[in-house]
Amino acid sequence: MPTVVIGSARDIVEHCGVPRFVFTDFPLGNPVGHPYRRDMQTEIVRLALGLLETAKAPRTTVQAPFAWKEDPGWRERYNRIRPEDRERLLALGEERRRQRAAAAGRA
Amino acid sequence: MMQAEQPVPYMERTRHYYRALGYPSDYVWAHFDDVPFARLGKPLSQARIALLTTAMPPDFKGVKKVWSGAVSPPPAALFTANLAWDKESTHTEDRGTFLPIEVASELASEGVIGGLTPRFHGVPTEYSHRKTMTEDAPQVLARLRDDGAEAAILCPL
Numbered sequence: 001m002p003t004v005v006i007g008s009a010r011d012i013v014e015h016c017g018v019p020r021f022v023f024t025d026f027p028l029g030n031p032v033g034h035p036y037r038r039d040m041q042t043e044i045v046r047l048a049l050g051l052l053e054t055a056k057a058p059r060t061t062v063q064a065p066f067a068w069k070e071d072p073g074w075r076e077r078y079n080r081i082r083p084e085d086r087e088r089l090l091a092l093g094e095e096r097r098r099q100r101a102a103a104a105g106r107a
Numbered sequence: 108m109m110q111a112e113q114p115v116p117y118m119e120r121t122r123h124y125y126r127a128l129g130y131p132s133d134y135v136w137a138h139f140d141d142v143p144f145a146r147l148g149k150p151l152s153q154a155r156i157a158l159l160t161t162a163m164p165p166d167f168k169g170v171k172k173v174w175s176g177a178v179s180p181p182p183a184a185l186f187t188a189n190l191a192w193d194k195e196s197t198h199t200e201d202r203g204t205f206l207p208i209e210v211a212s213e214l215a216s217e218g219v220i221g222g223l224t225p226r227f228h229g230v231p232t233e234y235s236h237r238k239t240m241t242e243d244a245p246q247v248l249a250r251l252r253d254d255g256a257e258a259a260i261l262c263p264l
Binding site for chain 2: 006025032068086089093097
């Protein structure tokens with residue numbers, strides 16, 4: 001089955017290895033384009049369809065020629081850890097593990 | 108000339124984040140030395156295309172599994188809250204940003220593609236490589252073949 005991925009996590013997809021990949025350099029969640037921008041979404045889908053026709057080998061990546069919006073901090077934001085977050089994150093992790101153990105105990 | 112921005116290193120970010128949560132071992136992402144490559148084998152204008160999503164159905168209750176929905180009429184909204192997309196930087200209110208049914212349908216009516224399959228399919232995002240490889244992927248492939256899909260576009264969230 002010929003396939004093409006449209007995605008925004010370039011490292012994860014290329015580490016895995018897929019036949020064809022359109023990389024969109026956007027925050028995770030909107031791989032096909034900016035919200036409510038049908039024109040951009042159409043161009044990105046066209047790029048993916050083009051790869052179905054023209055790609056010659058697996059691990060073919062094309063980057064879509066679009067940037068995210070005016071939001072300079074977006075790249076640093078995802079899963080960021082500031083010093084002041086560490087205590088809270090450790091507590092969050094402990095709570096998750098406690099809940100999972102409790103759920104496993106009930107199963 | 109501005110220097111090109113580097114893509115966000117999600118594997119490194121996530122690795123550090125889960126260490127900060129106190130998890131003892133790092134996740135191992137899937138990697139394949141050999142990647143399959145099936146040719147389309149016919150003009151795009153004659154090909155029937157299927158769409159795949161990692162979102163869950165609107166009535167999702169917590170059990171992750173392969174699911175299918177009709178492209179016509181398209182679903183208004185899908186369940187995305189349990190996925191690790193960037194909730195601080197964007198939203199998933201516009202389903203077209205991750206399941207482009209309307210765009211693909213328009214391209215079909217313009218003759219760019221032969222058509223869309225009557226169903227799209229949803230694939231769960233799992234930690235377990237085994238579940239994805241041995242359960243979910245074969246199920247999705249079977250549904251694609253049932254629908255006469257000749258190629259598939261996957262837009263992971």
